[in-house]
Amino acid sequence: MCKQFDHSGIEPRIVEKSKTLITRTVKNNVKTETFTITLPPPNVTGSLHLGHAFTSIIQDMLLRYKRQHGYATLGQPGLDHAGIATQIVVANQLQEQGINWQELERDEFINRVWTWKEQSGGTILYQLVRLGMSIDLDRVRFTMDEEASNAVLYAFTTLYKDGLIYRAKKIVNWDPILKTAISDIEVSNRIEQGKMWYIKYPIGQCNFITIATTRPETLFGDQALAVHPDDERYKHLIGTKARIPLTDRTIPVIADDFCSQEKGSGVFKVTPAHDFADFEIGQRHNLHCLSVMDESGHMNDEVPKEFQGLPVLKAREKLVEALQEKGLVERTEEITHSIPYNDRSGAIIEPMVTNQWFLDTKTLADAAIKAVESGRIKFIPEQWTNTYFEWLRNIQPWCLSRQILWGHQIPVWHTENGKMFCAMTEEDAKQQAKKYFCVDDKSIPKLTRDPDVLDTWFSSALWPFVTLGWPKSREEMRKYYPTDVLVTGFDIIFFWVARMVMFGLYFTKDVPFKTVYINPLVRDEHGRKMSKSKGNVIDPLRLMNKYGTDALRLTLASLAVPGRDVNIGESHVEIGRNFITKIWNASKFLEMKKCLFDRDFNAHNNNLEKPLNKWIVRKLIEFKRTAQSALDESRFDLYALSVHKFLRDVFCDTYIEAIKLCDDDETQNTACAVFAEYIKVAHPVIPFVTEYLWEKITNGTEQMLLISPWIDNCDAHELKPDLVDHYISVAGEVRSLKGMIGCKEKLDLLIKAGENDEFVKSNVHWIQQLARVNSVDIVETFPSKGIRFFVAGRELFIKYPHEISKSLFDKKLNTLAQDVSRLTEKIANESYKKAKPEDWQSDVDLLEVKKVELQKMEAISWNY
């Protein structure tokens, strides 16, 4: 028999064997109850990281759990085209081949991306399958496949028709590296050291007014200086003109409530084209928008010659020098402030005024808020509703357009003089134009399609229903929609969750999912974020190869405490692996013991003779209930813990130890039946080893565990502790005493004659085994030499000829005395008695037991 469990050998085989069953349970139309999870579609560029692994196994546990219980279970897989991310990857690849992608025709570039997508798009799906995801790969969808693309066009045109999508020239977050707009939530702020310059703007002949700025280079775009209307220092200047340094251009000094008298110098330079706040002030005061840089973040020809063409930072440097030369820099200040970045490209965001497409989100957001307020959608943990609400309540119009090539091109056609037609196809647009201009086919003005593409998240927001055939087919929608659970990270509550809810409610008049499980962030074992630069990234594939997929799954599940980040190190997975080995060893024991699977032997039907067998069945039921309620409450950590505890503490350490000397049929059958039930319950978290062992113990005669329901006819059993529990504690106490006195040899255990004599006599074999003693005898009186001890008030005795340490005895006595005094004090409390009479009574009873134990202990002489 080999010494180690070989996960690598069985995993691919089980995956292969599960395929048809998974497909069938999706397509199965017999069951009316469905369970659906739309898997968050990973980027086509992606490869599996621990975060994916974590989210995925949580989903798979639910899928397997529900599938075992007979639901028509759908885990809908897919891939996201990930507009900007993918374009960057492909552009870089082309660059490595010496091709400048910007010189390629639009179609040519897009073809390249498709080629690349075909090559590498399936990698992550394969990796998900390695994780044991029970998903049907024939159902894999792509956010840019034909159906999804049509759905996107449909959604866009519908929103346009309903007046929710509009085009406007507004200030947006501009990425000068990618040369595209991005939405506000794509901007991330980094705290950095920087400078604040106090710059003097000349007023009249010899006066100055000082402004403070971190972005001096934008001063060429200034349209005004603003002060607070009540600011005594500057009141007299309102209405006068100041001159922009280094130029001849003058700008008015205006009053605006927005200005704070405390910040900076109290004077605010207004540059509507390059700052969000300034843009708004500009709108209020009807100021011109003068842009001073181009789309790549270089100064344009609106600035003095010597600055033209310089990138922002260079221009800033040069400008400050020039100002200093003229004595126009009053002072500089070192400050810490946050700088907006686009993490994808690494670019510093430049607010720029451009023409973009926007979605008016306000009304959509209201419905989305209500859906959560009313409980139609539930968040786990609930606290994330705060995040969700906060964003939706302050929602801004969504900038939908991106000036990139890879994505869903906006379905709007422009005429040369600025008329727009939104349509699903060019032909439709032409027809609209024809009608609008009242012309015949030949005279339709030339139409050019808008070159922009949609934000990737636009198609993602439609994902839960697009994958079910929307808008074309309703069949699967009826069956699987709304989906049941969405499992995702808190970082995309805005990007994805909220938008799915908005679009779901808008387009399908229903919520897209009922429960949102926000899974924790995965960090390294010391709680640091995993990143390539820190070198602490753990590759899940490596862990799976080394320790087995089950080990990784069990480890992740046991760490899935809601509302708390997960710290994971390789040592954790090692523990998981050790546990898988333990299960395997337990099965080896059963095999050795010739415990055979008998499908007609039902351990639950309560006609067992032996107390120990009844006991393990009772424990199994308790375990099953714990596991079930943990899964029902999305407590995957507690579920994993129960899987762990039952096998180790109950089945192995107690039951297997106890039955080592039992060779009767009932015990053999029970052992196997309980183990078989156990692996069913453990299957959702550790599918491979359980499926493998199931196959082995059933000799392949049964259907796969994948679709085997847990037996659940538990009501007949009393779940109260019984004599078996008592004598298990007795045995534990014997082992503990032996350990503490350092006794290695086997001793004799004496039990004082009493009401349980019959039970002890007929169960002596396992009590002896568990207590690691030679014999167990019932006696009327105890000999003088030995160790007296108590379990739950009953007196016991270990024959022991040697002297044992007094300190050990004193220690026990002390604990007992402490218990007695604590309990005495506690029950003396009249308010306690009144408030919780039942608790109080059980404390009274306990005290009685302890008192007796203490008395007897004190009566024992320890002098030999």
Add this chain to the structure above:
RNA sequence: GGUCGCAUAGCUCAGCGGUAGAGCACUACGUUGACAUCGUAGGGGUCACAGGUUCAAUCCCUGUUGCGACCACCA
């Protein structure tokens, strides 16, 4: 500035209004007929701090401190 979370054994973390828990690490013992990727036993904590509620607080409330995340601001 706002919101949320966290603080329990050396480490990573559970837990709970009524005797403080696990795993790892540590100590001792053990290759017994499933398992040394193991077993048995043991040591180890004023449950961040200060108030309050309660008969009773590690748990509930308030505040403080420290850490983290997000949003806003960023002249």
